[in-house]
Amino acid sequence: MKSQLSHLDADGAARMVDVSTKAPSARSASARAVVALPPVCVRSLRAGPGSPKGDVLQVARIAGIQAAKRTHELIPLCHPLAITGVAVDLRLVAARIEILATVRCAGPTGVEMEALTAASVAALTVYDMLKALSHDLVIGPVELLEKTGGKSGAIRRRRSAP
Amino acid sequence: MKSQLSHLDADGAARMVDVSTKAPSARSASARAVVALPPVCVRSLRAGPGSPKGDVLQVARIAGIQAAKRTHELIPLCHPLAITGVAVDLRLVAARIEILATVRCAGPTGVEMEALTAASVAALTVYDMLKALSHDLVIGPVELLEKTGGKSGAIRRRRSAP
Amino acid sequence: MKSQLSHLDADGAARMVDVSTKAPSARSASARAVVALPPVCVRSLRAGPGSPKGDVLQVARIAGIQAAKRTHELIPLCHPLAITGVAVDLRLVAARIEILATVRCAGPTGVEMEALTAASVAALTVYDMLKALSHDLVIGPVELLEKTGGKSGAIRRRRSAP
Amino acid sequence: MKSQLSHLDADGAARMVDVSTKAPSARSASARAVVALPPVCVRSLRAGPGSPKGDVLQVARIAGIQAAKRTHELIPLCHPLAITGVAVDLRLVAARIEILATVRCAGPTGVEMEALTAASVAALTVYDMLKALSHDLVIGPVELLEKTGGKSGAIRRRRSAP
Amino acid sequence: MKSQLSHLDADGAARMVDVSTKAPSARSASARAVVALPPVCVRSLRAGPGSPKGDVLQVARIAGIQAAKRTHELIPLCHPLAITGVAVDLRLVAARIEILATVRCAGPTGVEMEALTAASVAALTVYDMLKALSHDLVIGPVELLEKTGGKSGAIRRRRSAP
Amino acid sequence: MKSQLSHLDADGAARMVDVSTKAPSARSASARAVVALPPVCVRSLRAGPGSPKGDVLQVARIAGIQAAKRTHELIPLCHPLAITGVAVDLRLVAARIEILATVRCAGPTGVEMEALTAASVAALTVYDMLKALSHDLVIGPVELLEKTGGKSGAIRRRRSAP
Numbered sequence: 001m002k003s004q005l006s007h008l009d010a011d012g013a014a015r016m017v018d019v020s021t022k023a024p025s026a027r028s029a030s031a032r033a034v035v036a037l038p039p040v041c042v043r044s045l046r047a048g049p050g051s052p053k054g055d056v057l058q059v060a061r062i063a064g065i066q067a068a069k070r071t072h073e074l075i076p077l078c079h080p081l082a083i084t085g086v087a088v089d090l091r092l093v094a095a096r097i098e099i100l101a102t103v104r105c106a107g108p109t110g111v112e113m114e115a116l117t118a119a120s121v122a123a124l125t126v127y128d129m130l131k132a133l134s135h136d137l138v139i140g141p142v143e144l145l146e147k148t149g150g151k152s153g154a155i156r157r158r159r160s161a162p
Numbered sequence: 163m164k165s166q167l168s169h170l171d172a173d174g175a176a177r178m179v180d181v182s183t184k185a186p187s188a189r190s191a192s193a194r195a196v197v198a199l200p201p202v203c204v205r206s207l208r209a210g211p212g213s214p215k216g217d218v219l220q221v222a223r224i225a226g227i228q229a230a231k232r233t234h235e236l237i238p239l240c241h242p243l244a245i246t247g248v249a250v251d252l253r254l255v256a257a258r259i260e261i262l263a264t265v266r267c268a269g270p271t272g273v274e275m276e277a278l279t280a281a282s283v284a285a286l287t288v289y290d291m292l293k294a295l296s297h298d299l300v301i302g303p304v305e306l307l308e309k310t311g312g313k314s315g316a317i318r319r320r321r322s323a324p
Numbered sequence: 325m326k327s328q329l330s331h332l333d334a335d336g337a338a339r340m341v342d343v344s345t346k347a348p349s350a351r352s353a354s355a356r357a358v359v360a361l362p363p364v365c366v367r368s369l370r371a372g373p374g375s376p377k378g379d380v381l382q383v384a385r386i387a388g389i390q391a392a393k394r395t396h397e398l399i400p401l402c403h404p405l406a407i408t409g410v411a412v413d414l415r416l417v418a419a420r421i422e423i424l425a426t427v428r429c430a431g432p433t434g435v436e437m438e439a440l441t442a443a444s445v446a447a448l449t450v451y452d453m454l455k456a457l458s459h460d461l462v463i464g465p466v467e468l469l470e471k472t473g474g475k476s477g478a479i480r481r482r483r484s485a486p
Numbered sequence: 487m488k489s490q491l492s493h494l495d496a497d498g499a500a501r502m503v504d505v506s507t508k509a510p511s512a513r514s515a516s517a518r519a520v521v522a523l524p525p526v527c528v529r530s531l532r533a534g535p536g537s538p539k540g541d542v543l544q545v546a547r548i549a550g551i552q553a554a555k556r557t558h559e560l561i562p563l564c565h566p567l568a569i570t571g572v573a574v575d576l577r578l579v580a581a582r583i584e585i586l587a588t589v590r591c592a593g594p595t596g597v598e599m600e601a602l603t604a605a606s607v608a609a610l611t612v613y614d615m616l617k618a619l620s621h622d623l624v625i626g627p628v629e630l631l632e633k634t635g636g637k638s639g640a641i642r643r644r645r646s647a648p
Numbered sequence: 649m650k651s652q653l654s655h656l657d658a659d660g661a662a663r664m665v666d667v668s669t670k671a672p673s674a675r676s677a678s679a680r681a682v683v684a685l686p687p688v689c690v691r692s693l694r695a696g697p698g699s700p701k702g703d704v705l706q707v708a709r710i711a712g713i714q715a716a717k718r719t720h721e722l723i724p725l726c727h728p729l730a731i732t733g734v735a736v737d738l739r740l741v742a743a744r745i746e747i748l749a750t751v752r753c754a755g756p757t758g759v760e761m762e763a764l765t766a767a768s769v770a771a772l773t774v775y776d777m778l779k780a781l782s783h784d785l786v787i788g789p790v791e792l793l794e795k796t797g798g799k800s801g802a803i804r805r806r807r808s809a810p
Numbered sequence: 811m812k813s814q815l816s817h818l819d820a821d822g823a824a825r826m827v828d829v830s831t832k833a834p835s836a837r838s839a840s841a842r843a844v845v846a847l848p849p850v851c852v853r854s855l856r857a858g859p860g861s862p863k864g865d866v867l868q869v870a871r872i873a874g875i876q877a878a879k880r881t882h883e884l885i886p887l888c889h890p891l892a893i894t895g896v897a898v899d900l901r902l903v904a905a906r907i908e909i910l911a912t913v914r915c916a917g918p919t920g921v922e923m924e925a926l927t928a929a930s931v932a933a934l935t936v937y938d939m940l941k942a943l944s945h946d947l948v949i950g951p952v953e954l955l956e957k958t959g960g961k962s963g964a965i966r967r968r969r970s971a972p
Contacts, residue, residue: 004206005214006294009735012217014706016713018733020674020752026506034302044166052167055174058382058500062562063238065502066390069558069566070236072717074283075290076225076710080717080730082566084594085504087495104506108732112297113290120282120301121236128237128275132168135274135309138322139282140196140302147297160300171411176382178389180409182350182428188830220706220824224886227826231882231890234393238386242393242406244890246918247828249819266830270408328530329538330618333897336541338868340875342895344836344914358626368490376491379498387562396879398556398607399614400549400872404879404892432894436621437614444606444625445560452561452599456492459598459633462646463606464520464626471621484624512668544662544868548724551664552876555720555728568728570756571666573657590668652854653862654942660865682950692814700815703822711886722880722931723938724873760945761938768930768949769884776885776923780816783922783957786970787930788844788950795945808948 007077016077022108027149029111031142032159033099033119035126038136042095056129057090057097064088064122068103071117081107083114088122096162097126100145110150116142169239178239184270189311191273193304194321195261195281197288200298204257218291219252219259226250226284230265233279243269245276250284258324259288262307272312278304331401340401346432351473353436355466356483357423357443359450362460366419380453381414384423388412388446392427395441405431407438412446420486421450424469434474440466493563502563508594513635515598517628518645519585519605521612524622528581542615543576546585550574550608554589557603567593569600574608582648583612586631596636602628655725664725670756675797677759679790680807681747681767683774686784690743704777705738708747712736712770716751719765729755731762736770744810745774748793758798764790817887826887832918837959839921841952842969843909843929845936848946852905866939867900870909874898874932878913881927891917893924898932906972907936910955920960926952 006017037045045053065086072080085104090097101118103111123139130137141160148154168179199207207215227248234242247266252259263280265273285301292299303322310316330341361369369377392410396402409428414421425442427435447463454461465484472478492503523531531539551572558566571590576583587604589597609625616623627646634640654665685693693701713734720728733752738745749766751759771787778785789808796802816827847855855863875896882890895914900907911928913921933949940947951970958964 004295005218005291007221007291008214008217012214012702012706013735013737014217014221014710014713015736016716016731016734018735018752020676020732020754028506052170052174054498055170055176055382056167058379058498059169059176059238059386062383062386062500063236065500066559066562067236068502073714074225074229074232074236075287076221076714078290079732080566080728082568082593082730083502084506084565086502087499087504088501089499104504106506107730112293113286116286116289116301120286123304124275124278124282125237127278128240129167129169131274133166135306135317135319137305138302139278139304140300142285142301142304143299144297155297157297174378174382175411175413176386176389177412178392178407178410180411180428182352182408182430190830216822217706220703220822221710224707224710224824227824228883228886230826235390238390241408242404242890244406244892244917245826246830246889248826249823249828250825251823266828268830269406328619329542329615331545331615332538332541336538336864336868337897337899338541338545338872338875339898340878340893340896342897342914344838344894344916376494376498379494379500380491383493383500383562387560391560394560397876398549398553398560399611400545400876402614403894404890406892431892436617437610440610440613440625444610447628448599448602448606449561451602452564453491453493455598457490459630459641459643461629462626463602463628464624466609466625466628467623468621479621481621514668540660541868544660544865545872548662548869548872551662552721552724554664566728568730568755569664570668570727572664573661573666574663575661590666592668652943653866653939655869655939656862656865660862662865662869700818700822703818703824704815707817707824707886711884715884718884722873722877722884723935724869726938760941761934764934764937764949768934771952772923772926772930773885775926776888777815777817779922781814783954783965783967785953786950787926787952788948790933790949790952791947792945803945805945 019108024107025149026106027110028104029115029147030102030145031115031119032145033123033142035097035123036138037095038134040133041130045092060090060122060125061088063125064101064118067121068114068118071114075113078113079109081105088118099123110147112144112147181270186269187311188268189272190266191277191309192264192307193277193281194307195285195304197259197285198300199257200296202295203292207254222252222284222287223250225287226263226280229283230276230280233276237275240275241271243267250280261285272309274306274309343432348431349473350430351434352428353439353471354426354469355439355443356469357447357466359421359447360462361419362458364457365454369416384414384446384449385412387449388425388442391445392438392442395438399437402437403433405429412442423447434471436468436471505594510593511635512592513596514590515601515633516588516631517601517605518631519609519628521583521609522624523581524620526619527616531578546608546611547574549611550587550604553607554600554604557600561599564599565595567591574604585609596633598630598633667756672755673797674754675758676752677763677795678750678793679763679767680793681771681790683745683771684786685743686782688781689778693740708770708773709736711773712749712766715769716762716766719762723761726761727757729753736766747771758795760792760795829918834917835959836916837920838914839925839957840912840955841925841929842955843933843952845907845933846948847905848944850943851940855902870900870932870935871898873935874911874928877931878924878928881924885923888923889919891915898928909933920957922954922957
């Protein structure tokens with residue numbers, strides 16, 4: 001069974017998979033993270049012209065973009081990659097913030113982890129910005145939506161509820 | 163409304179809240195993250211004596227511990243804190259991995275974000291270790307369970323389903 | 325002469341000065357950085373309701389706050405410090421952006437370098453955000469305005485022109 | 487107006503510009519930073535054979551080289567780049583230190599920010615090394631001198647006074 | 649003599665060597681580090697089924713892999729490189745732990761320093777994990793075993809005793 | 811046996827030991843690293859007035875000081891500590907470079923790993939600076955010489971040969 005997990009060798013030893021012989025190709029991945037908000041946070045963000053919504057989302061967006069660049073420092077067996085583009089979109093939809101992170105690179109491995117990390121850290125930053133109002137924020141689902149490029153070709157996943 | 167969000171000043175400008183006058187006190191926080199696994203991953207982890215379960219969980223545990231130390235680099239407005247202890251516990255329960263991260267420090271602000279970051283990065287690392295089998299892993303809920311210390315005293319939250 | 329430079333020993337060898345016996349005290353420092361803008365940048369930032377001014381300044385503000393936390397990684401002989409507050413204020417005044425960074429900590433050494441680093445990195449980020457319009461931005465003066473706390477007491481400097 | 491700033495989309499949301507389709511090319515950039523010194527610092531650096539000048543400049547040079555490698559961590563929307571060379575030259579000229587930083591890479595975007603960051607951090611390090619003598623050092627101008635490579639071709643700027 | 653040291657220019661100024669014109673090629677390097685263990689550590693690691701050996705070595709292995717990715721942050725004049733694979737093997741042999749680190753990349757410079765850094769940090773982590781038992785661990789020799797790729801071709805070194 | 815290793819719990823799970831209840835105290839640690847040099851390197855460093863010795867040692871010294879500050883990022887289970895002083899001394903003795911690193915802090919745990927990390931990274935930097943001449947440099951022994959402070963009191967070790 002173990003041999004199916006590329007990050008472990010036959011003895012269970014962790015390794016960074018050798019991708020030396022894989023040709024670089026254009027790759028992208030999109031991931032989604034949701035932050036469910038308690039009513040006090042929704043009210044604050046929807047308070048109208050003077051609401052902090054734009055500022056909260058801008059800080060979270062920047063945190064997400066920066067986190068994409070640090071993915072290989074956070075996830076032990078990820079390769080360092082020359083990321084060529086990151087976009088993190090945040091929207092307040094009903095009582096939740098929907099985060100969509102898209103990462104691109106031209107390299108020998110995919111950028112799923114970069115997109116998932118960007119979305120996760122943007123969600124954690126939303127939490128940090130709003131926790132003075134309540135600790136009842138809940139993050140999730142965090143999931144891959146799409147990936148393109150590489151030998152395995154495109155993957156497209158259906159988003160979980162909500 | 164804005165003034166309730168301590169990370170934004172009256173004009174919406176982001177800031178790191180001044181905690182210079184808060185006395186340091188012993189603090190702890192526990193957070194939980196869940197990774198829902200597709201059947202192929204459950205089968206691999208439950209494959210018996212030769213299964214990669216222990217190795218996958220050990221790598222994720224270390225990633226979570228290290229991430230707690232980097233929280234202030236990832237979340238723009240978090241204070242750097244002298245963390246005095248981190249434990250990250252991972253368990254395979256039914257078709258999901260349950261992650262519990264507990265962080266301690268003696269400082270002027272709480273460690274909720276450190277616990278949530280440790281749990282999130284451990285979850286992302288589980289994803290990375292298993293994604294060769296499937297991309298149908300979904301992270302969430304990620305939530306605070308408990309926090310102690312500080313002026314506001316202890317908070318205990320009920321865990322979300324599942 | 326050399327012995328007056330605390331970061332070099334009698335042989336010119338670099339060292340991180342031993343502050344083990346200095347009592348921690350409340351300290352603050354404020355630094356200023358100016359970015360002189362060419363007309364095309366001023367016009368863009370003053371374009372009215374749809375202008376990018378707020379967004380450019382918010383990104384620079386966050387970069388400055390984060391840089392304060394990394395000062396000891398950038399400046400080789402700086403001590404790591406438990407910063408307790410950072411505020412970075414940016415204003416468009418005539419044809420320049422005025423940046424004021426204030427950093428606080430309770431520790432054995434001052435936070436001048438943290439304030440100067442926050443102001444400098446905020447200025448570099450303004451440059452990065454506007455360089456698609458022109459490369460004729462010029463950063464400076466970058467200077468200390470004030471510092472409080474520590475044995476040497478308060479220092480207040482007059483700001484340079486412009 | 488906003489659309490001219492490539493780091494902001496039509497709604498003012500920050501993004502890391504997608505350079506996936508730009509062909510890598512050889513690029514270089516040179517930036518200059520000046521540190522104006524008060525007389526006590528000039529006297530110390532010019533004290534003759536035993537002066538700390540060489541040591542101060544060597545520490546600042548190394549800090550500048552290392553900072554070039556961290557530009558994408560400091561400036562939120564900068565791409566990570568595979569830098570292929572960095573030189574930081576520091577000279578004591580009259581009552582100021584003149585810093586010239588040159589960075590090279592083969593990639594899809596320019597290295598202006600890397601050169602400006604190297605020069606700025608070298609200047610901050612000079613400040614840190616000399617601040618035991620006086621806080622009257624002033625950094626600036628910090629400016630781009632030249633850039634080559636890329637679609638827009640070479641740019642050469644005249645240096646500001648002094 | 650100085651000109652033979654590529655990291656110093658004719659005046660002794662440190663620089664990151666310009667490799668802009670070197671064609672990227674497949675490269676690998678292997679390094680070895682030894683940790684000599686006092687008897688109390690050997691007994692603990694050899695205690696049979698319940699021994700901590702596997703866990704100690706797994707933590708050290710992950711630390712070594714992660715350190716390879718940070719080599720250019722630690723060694724001032726190293727180039728940032730897009731590492732394509734890292735394996736760190738640790739074995740308990742008689743009264744010492746033998747560490748073998750192998751790093752691969754496709755780039756313009758070799759990965760000797762990455763392999764040596766991975767081996768060294770794995771050794772330091774073994775030390776950290778066992779120091780509660782004794783401080784009589786000694787690290788060394790740490791040395792290059794082999795390097796391939798690049799203009800200078802393959803180098804193979806004989807391992808030192810023990 | 812396992813319970814003697816404080817970094818592993820009863821199940822072998824890695825953890826950052828909880829030091830919340832340990833009182834901070836003044837602590838120091840000194841570590842030594844040796845780099846054995848092949849003749850070509852010794853000749854280059856001993857070449858007289860124009861020799862690169864001072865520059866090579868200064869770069870390595872700075873790298874060692876900076877590495878002490880990053881120990882908790884490199885060694886997974888180390889606590890972040892507010893280091894209050896670092897000195898790294900390098901000397902050319904016969905055919906080897908002797909490195910002595912001393913680290914101080916006021917905290918709840920010792921700084922042995924910080925001293926060992928500073929010495930190791932200084933040694934790796936010496937290697938990097940000289941590897942254009944030969945790859946026959948060998949690092950080791952790297953060992954603790956002394957530690958003071960904390961409940962266990964002072965430890966003094968005899969240095970290994972050579």
